Amino acid sequence: MTMREAAHPHGSVDQGRGGKRGFVLGMLCFIYVLNFLDRQLVSILAKPIQDSLQISDSQLGYITGFYFALFYCFIAIPVGWLADRTNRVKILSLACGLWSGATIACGMAGTYGQLVAARMAVGIGEAGGVPPSYAIISDSFPRERRGTAMGIFNLGPPLGSALGVAFGASLAAAYDWRVPFYLVGAIGVITAVLVYFLVPEPPRGRFDPAPISAAQARSGQSFGRAIAGFFENRVLALAALASGAANFITYGLSNFATLFLMREKGMTLDQVAIWYALAVGVGMGTGIFVSGKLVDRFAARNKAAYGTIPAASLVIALPFFLGFAAADRWEIALALLFVPLFLNSFFLPATVTFVQGEVDPGARVISGALLLLVMNLVGLGLGPTFVGMASDFFRPEYGGHSLQMAFYAMAPMYLIAALLFLWLARLIKRRGQ
Template identity: 85%
Template sequence: MDNRTFADRSDLERSKPTGHRGLVLGMLCFVYVLNFLDRQLVSILAKPIQDGLHITDSELGRITGFYFALFYCFIAIPVGWFADRTNRVKVLSIACGLWSAATAACGMAANYGQLVAARMAVGVGEAGGVPPSYAIISDTFPREQRGTAMGIFNLGPPIGSALGVAFGASLAAAYDWRAPFLIVGAIGVVTAVLVYIIVPEPARGRFDPLPAAAAEPAHSFGQAIRAFFGNRILTIAALASGAANFITYGLSNFATLFLMREKGMTLEEVAIWYALAVGLGMGAGIFVSGRLIDRFGVTNKAAYASIPAWSLVLALPFFLGFAAADSWQVALPLLFVPLFLNSFFLPATVTFVQSEVDPGARVISGALLLLVMNLIGLGLGPTFVGMASDFFRPQYGEHALRMAFYALAPMYLIAALLFAWLARMIKRSSPASSGSRQASD
């Protein structure tokens, strides 16, 4: 029996070579890149898909938002609970293979109904992607390095979006919109096998106090859900992230269509310039956010909420300028700032939640966070923008999407106020909860 103290074991883990950590993080990040690339392909190729299958903006909003999120969000909960009790790497590998096969099926859809069914299957698979990765990272990196590690992992969305734009738009321009789905799906199936071979399953709670207590999951399925939503701070964190994600998905799922339809960009220009804006803007924002969290979160836990609050306030005027610009050459530089700032909330909230819950409940806690975050953001954001665009079309014609983005703008202030409220709650709870894992109100 190992009688060493937690501090001794934790120091021993920290002293181990870090090369394998980098390999694990790189592999998980690549899976997340594919996850987001698959998810965004329909939005990126919205114009040719609309032309080929004859679908409206509202139908596009539902297929990229509500229909996908319905399966993605709710199936993530039982998958997360199951992964907390089994091998998280195996769950991730199976999920990657499933969503990749479903992505290939999207490229074979002959009508809107078949595309909806394939997108729902993508959502089912992707439900097992991100939450297990959060937990694997939390048990691979010590607490003082998790913000940066989560920031690097969360480069998956900007890299996936940028590659999706460049890769998807180029292939669609050269062949048709179906080719990117088939090729990316095949790459994902191969990656699923590599995850199973390369990524080791880390011990739960290896860098946390009371590791023995974390050796087995502490909660039943129902208890884990009640523990998360019974904690007011975690619930507000999820709601604030949902409001921020409402903006992120409402904007990103229609940005390509907006730039092509109202700003005059071609697929070839989208493949170069919009891809660069997404990759550099979102990527830099997520990485900088992770570094800021590691810098300020150690001494001031409220920074996990105050940093996202300020970033959203600063992004709003640039978002309005993007929507109002008359040409894509003006709109794209203005869009770069919201792309940079909109993503600050993601590493902050994920790191905060993963640090606040028991090691044996990290996957399901991540899944519950994503449930709220994506049901509000992914499920309602694109649906709202698509419906708003169709609503404004009779009066504003080709500028209907611009008006829909104006209608989206107030959500910046709502999300910022929720994060400011969260920061205040964290400050109030800190003295009473010092030394305890899970703050409660």
Template identity: 85%
Template sequence: MAINQTLPQQGDADTVRNGKGGFVLGMLCCVYVLNFLDRQLVSILAKPIQDGLQITDSQLGYLTGFYFALFYCFIAIPIGWLADRSNRVKILSLACGLWSGATVACGMAGNYGQLAAARMAVGVGEAGGVPPSYAIISDTFPREQRGTAMGIFNLGPPIGSALGVAFGASLAAAYDWRVPFYVVGAIGILTAILVYFLVPEPVRGRFDPPPVLDAGVPRPSFGRAIIGFFGNKLLAVAALASGAANFITYGLANFATLLLMREKGMTLEEVAIWYALAVGLGMGTGIFVSGKLIDRFAVRNKAAYATIPALSLVLALPFFLGFAAADRWEVALALLFVPLFLNSFFLPATVTFVQSEVAPDARVISGALLLLVMNLVGLGLGPTFVGIASDFFRADYGGHSLRMAFYALAPMYLIAALLFLWLARLIKRSSATGVA
């Protein structure tokens, strides 16, 4: 029996126009804000946590990077496979409740081991957050609107980071570093309940043409789905390039607050205002603009999915170096604004590209596999590298060891840009020959 695929109907288009699509996107973006806010609290409050629990830069790097990513990345794969065969909204809701409860546990940690265990639990929960959301968006908005929709959804990280900085730093300055974990965790549990009851599950493939399938052909197995993703050179290189870009993003984000406070004289109160504004405006406008650029240029030239991220990374590099070199936090923050704007251009581009390249019933697993590479390389290794490098340089550079670690991170900009240029070349070749 052939798999029946729903064609786009007038009612589907009306769903987007009458605001229901906007409500769904808004709720998903809200969950992503909490996802990233919970994830970034440890990095934002790194200085008081280090002072309270007596942990080193290397331990902080493992905590915010490798330990979190290990569970986040690999749990996301079976969850993605399951979500492609079940209700994606319910999985998203349950995941949000789990990571929010684990966030509360982070605030209760009395030592490094307990905090590490709670962070791993946050990673397990957040593994069920983003991949189902990608698929829900792809089945809520038609292809010509997905770049913008993904761009709006991916405002979650900058909004979450900005709120985390402003909200978390303010509460920590007024009370204690543990309080933000309790408050944010409670808000997340409430949000999970709202998602469960208010967000509808869209029809799979509603805006996609029906595939030509032989009768009786079952859906791909878990193993075949993985092989199919990594066996497609376009998807594999897109994931690798995004991982390299994410290496920069997380290496910078997870230690920027610590660098500004330790080496450039910024206070926690100043972080709550000025760094929060820089993150919110810089990352937020960058992701939104990149989504618009993708919708405008990728329709005419598919290689724009890769050339736009490559160009953005090259342009960001000199400003990143200036940020690391500046002695005053005011100058450093002004220079940092440009990388904050440009560093995440790759995210809407890559996500939209992958979601458009795969079949509707493989979107969640494909999103999970993309995040596996992006976050295993970026989230798992980026902060870990910066933390280890900082401790390595401490003997020779003392109080400027973290600055030197950022200098060591800089070459990754060029590596990531070259990988995206390779992807652009593969896309052009594929468009010309019809072979991936």
């Protein structure tokens, strides 16, 4: 037995499954695509849904933000604690089946109240999607490759958004806004079954100095102690808060970008399905992948890069975001938007990789859930809600340009988020001294 095998009793299993890492990562990324596609469909189809159900910008902001986040964030904590003690793949599979069934229910909604209830059910299901995936990836890839792996996994949001725009808008334009919900939900149910039978559960802490057994995982920290331990760690708590501020921007923008481009810039659904989909898929996708590579390259030498890389990306993105909101034609607006789409999500691989590397192997799922709690409660819960309420507030004075003013009001959050990430970099650097 080699020294590596002695240090990692699951070494032989790792070698046997080495060829499956790409398959596992691909499946998890596809689930994340569906996760985000389901989450974004209401935003992508905002205009026809508003016309059909007669809902305001504020109501749209609540349903895509606060109502969804309320369940998504808080349910993720007990689900994460349970997943740390049971089979993470099975939890992921069951969650995928639940949110996919709820997505189908969204397409059946005939009133705003019914759509709210269905969206809450989607949030409950999606609470069990991302945190288990973080932990599965962390136990499938060594530390020096986790940034790239997380970057690939986090292609889920841009790919989900791009596919949602392309196929959702195309199907809605050709048939009805309800059809995309039926189709995506059905694909998700099938995927949930495939994951249950095809994705292996990796040994916990396989690439850590002291791997833990299933029995040790079941007897790990109590629920309350796990939560307290995360927030008592100033660096982890600040990483979550900074990510929440950045997520405020990404969700505030993405949940209203399609409506803004159509209502204030004159795009049609067919144009959205092609050009906006390309901008989201290429811009966000390459940005997240590049940021994962940058994290692996620079954080290995200096951990402060987990904070400085996101801070720099947000500062550079701000003037392009303002130009996007001010442009008088959709072609110019979309060209300027490409830069924020590329840079806005640089924080995601950096923060997730940092948090997963800082906590014990037996607490990775709940730590990921707690990160998402703060990140999405601030970002997903408040970002779209703020933009929707601001748009309705500005409507009496600015009329058809109310969303433009709402985006201007959101712009200072770029600087707030950047300052929080610089503070994080400083704490990481001081701790390392």
